[in-house]
Amino acid sequence: MILVFCLTPWASPPLALALGLWLAQTLGNPFPAFTKQYTAKLLQFSVIGLGFGMNAHAAVEAGREGILFTVCSIFGTLLLGYVVGRWLKLGRHVTHLISCGTAICGGSAIAAVGPVLRARDEEMSVALATVFVLNAIALFAFPPIGHALSLTQQQFGLWCAIAIHDTSSVVGAAAAYGKEALEVATTVKLARALWIIPVALSTAMVFKQQDVKVKLPWFILGFIGAMLLNTYVPATHIVGPWLVQAARLGLTVTLFFIGAGLSLKAIRSVGPKPFALGVLLWVVVSTASLYVIIHV
Template identity: 35%
Template sequence: MQLLPLQTLSPRLARRGIDVLPGVVLTATIAVASTGIGTLVPVLGSAVPAIIIGVVLSLLRGRMLRHREPDAADAPAGRWVRFDASLQPGITYSSKFLLQLAVVVLGAQLSLMSILQVGLESLPVMLSTLAVCLVAAWWLGKVMRIEGKLTTLIGVGTGICGASAIAAAAPVIGAVGAQITYAVSTIFLFNILAVVLFPLLGHALNLDPHTFGLLAGTAVNDTSSVVAAASVYSTAALGFAVVVKLVRTLMIIPISIGLSVIEARKDAAGQPLTGRRIAKLVPWFLIGFVIVAIVNSTGVIPEGPRNFLVHASVFLIAMALAGIGLSTDIPALRRAGLRPLALGAILWILVTATALATIAITAGLRG
């Protein structure tokens, strides 16, 4: 009898694969289209087009269902509803499991050597901007009466690394599709502004390429926008900016663990958080992220497979965000209003100002 679960494992996996296949095919198709858009317009990347396409299809699907409710005399409507229901398991699978898997594969972008080389110089700037951003997000979210989970997503997205940080934090705090969509869209808006304004700011302040790379890597969020802003400024700034940005991704780990502890305390009804309980709170995908980064640091992953993993992480995030877009509660987005957008603007300005101030202070100390 004890072997029964093992004996039925393969059939259960097969049934699960059949259940999720239609929705996964849909999210993969959207990811292919968004990747093409991102290739044509690099500053967009693939994440934002994926979530936008998903939201548009969600709106269209909702209208078709409202106008074609199932009826005994209306067979096409019944077929549409059944087809729609068949998509949902794969959409949910993409927006949850593939989102977590994407975080694991992100570790292939990092190595311990690059972390050590860049960490000492960039750590004061990264820690100061992150601290200011998270504290300001917590306080402003309460003052502006913004829903807590949306505040958290905008805070970690602005303070760490945009869509990747939102992808890591969302399952930890149990964020819903509308919150994730709004947060990603908010971060994207200020990334676009950064591509235009940061090079102008750098030239106005007469920053050398190395200093501008540090600023862009810590104050611009998504990698595509960091690349765009740094390449506009100078080729010399590009390499350092990207490495700083990738090292900044590591902040996902302590922040996600901290969020796990906070969520557990909310649900624990006063039970003490022992070391064993805290260890259980660490999400599996963060452990996978660290393991992949450590393996990549050893150099055992050849350049070809490593580049494949890097591109795979971007594609998986696009699939996941497509699933989130397809599941988005549009009325919830409307109810959120403009206050979360204002929060994102304030946090973006604070992070930029803190980065510049910390760079100036640390440069003065070194001088």
């Protein structure tokens, strides 16, 4: 019944996440295998669908404005994560996974970098649980903060793309703020996600790993293709709004699945030190990027 409600117009991404969290803490996730297997795919197809509602010219402009923030924040986060991880005496793999998840795009970055590191399942689980908990907090906290500070749509979209880990929560928070914020946030976040490739390759070199394969985030190419079709092929305007609506429903269901997978057991498995690293990195990135966005 809850899943069906998430498909109705009354369900929003934050509400869907909250319902998923409630389900996880009370009855438990009734379909753990399904959510683990299909959540990422549903998110990826939803992102592609959102491309049918965006204009390529506006996206290029948004991406151009966000590129300097992207480069500085990614390398600054990775460096800070290394320093704080050593101070906390965390393992190198967990430190690097959480740092990559914070710097680039949450679970997608961790999933891409983990095999390159040949990280153990426990290390992957700790890193994923850390960023997913912080994602949930950000999805609820960012829109009220944006309104309290009177951020413009452009400013809020850029802040979301830089300071929130996962694409799902970025899109959910930006959609709650407004249409322009959603366009800016999605474009900048997906441009940021392309850094998975050079970061994963650099990881293989730094950690001296050989014979590893780096997966191309193909859904970003799908998003770009959908956006180009919407911009240059007028015929797509007939089905475009329907595809965008389907994508937003898919995103809402995705966040419900993510919330349903965040049980107390999963949260407790993180441990204090990895969670401390994740929180510290997130707070620094959030506050520093917000200050720059407002004052520069």
